[in-house]
Amino acid sequence: MTTTEVTPTPRTARPVTQLGDRVFAGSAKGAGILILVVLAGVAAFLLTEAFPALVAPASELPGEHNLAVYIWPLLFGTLLSALIALVIATPLAICVALFISHYAPRRIAQGLGYLVDLLAAVPSIVYGLWGVGVLAPASVGLMTWLNDYLGWIPLFAGPVSATGRTMLVAGLVLAVMILPIITAVAREVFLQAPRLHEEAALALGATRWEMIKMAVLPFGRSGLISGAMLGLGRALGETMAVAIVLSVSGVVTFNLVSSGNPSSIAANIALQFPEASGLGVNVLIASGLVLFLVTLAVNMLARYIVNRRSEFSGAN
């Protein structure tokens, strides 16, 4: 028997690789690399198309302004609307997540979570139509009240817009849109809070709120921050809701309830792009590049916080 095997196959440490293996592994790797190429392409093509606007003299740009003068009010509007959304949505999202994770009856909690997720499923154009058709007229009363009693705060100085198409309403719509994102993250971290810590707190006589304050919230703090940052990233890039809701005049103002508002970068692109031509297109793409960089920075910061947390948390 042994004599028939003249040349025994040399045993090596490497496993046998078939052709199929190499093809499959190669294509999987290729797909991964393709994603990197696409992302590099996004940056490269935007730069290429934005370049003419960056080097053009101010006299040829729309409005004969410097590019920075053109983009600054838009950037301001973008940040302001996103900030309003963040300020409104974050506390609400934390409360909603707490309700689902610690207050609602266990049996219906998952269903309630699904209801909140439904908010994320609504297309942005629908939010835009809802914002201008329902929320804007409905909030005129609120804004008049704010102006009457809190008008000494520059935010509510007025005069109040009669249509309700104001920065405050745009921020409210954005808040509704980012609420499910922040809630989802907050719910995850609240559910991951160590069960033993919670039970120990309750056993020591803490009320439910004291238990949450001492055991759940400190554990979830960095998760909450990153969730809020993800929501901020979404609010910064949201286009249609702002484009439809906001009545724009291009001024830089903190006045949230008047009809003169700065537009946001994304909304401005959506409104101007279909009619733009020549250098106007390049200017819009340059503003898109600014938006890309801002959201990139916000998201990378959020991911950094998430990753730092996952390394140090004892949950996994």
Place this chain on the structure above:
Amino acid sequence: MSTGTERTDTVTQGPELDLPASPDLLPKAKGTLPKGTAWGVFVASALVVGGILAATGFSIGLWVVLTVVLFAVATYVLSRVVEGARKATDRLVTVVVSAAFGVAMIPLVSVLWTVVSNGIARFDAQFFTYSMRGVVGEGGGAYHAILGTLIITGLAAAMSIPIGMLTAVYLVEYGKGRLAKAITFFVDVMTGIPSIVAGLFAYALFALIVGPGVRMGFAGAVALTVLMIPIVVRSTEEMLKIVPNELREASYALGVPKWKTILKIVIPTTAGGIATGITLAIARVIGETAPLLIAVGITTGVNLNPFDDRMATLPVFAYYSYVAPGIPREPFLDRAWTAALVLMVIVMLLNIIARIISRAFAPKTR
């Protein structure tokens, strides 16, 4: 063991003996509110606020808000008097947290109600069978826009599902080292790309290839692909990770090569989960407006060729019908709301399908 129990015995005896000696250390005896108090207070505050508002001028929104506020204050005061400060704070937070959930539900209900009540008027057969070619006033439909949405989303799915799934396979089954880390990081970054920037990217890409001012369905599909790939990668990756390693090892032990193990063992095991993720990803991108507005534009007629000229899509159709209506306005606004309704129905259907798939394939053990 025996020494342990003896020790605890002595410890438990200690406090019992000490208790009467130091009554100051005991918490002061406080009563508790009877069980139905919360409901009683709620109904009472609703009645009080209703009474005051009936005298001054009634509005249902104000009534609900003031009732909740009064309820919170009354509960806190009552509980503070009877049960003490800590319990009172606890009850107050419970009211606030529950109210927050109620507040979060208001926009959902309002959006659904608005879209259905406004959109139902034109939710008829004509809307699904007619395009807008030559329509100036009433009538017409979104046949061209529905077809456009299906074609562009289909193309985007056809491009992003293979790329996304292969990348996920690479990350879970092959990827180790710096490349995998870089891909994971940049997929995360890609999740945050604003949709309008994806549209600008697609436009810039095709403007360089075809020439400035380009509009075509395929450019929109590329933009949606950029948005969809990270979602597919994430969800598929999650699903592949939960396939138990024993299955892979058993397959290797039988001499099955790695690629066949992945295709025949790993992916089929979690096919339901992957399909759910993909369905949800499609639901996410099918409602995207901004990139299609940039890269595809709008047209009134049916255009089935995604490589040539503008196409209509449902979200963009709804947008233009609303912001740039013709005269008379009403038919255009009606069509906008109906398009929004159709879009919502499609998205909800996809979500329900995803739930059904995940439910049907969930306990996959074979």
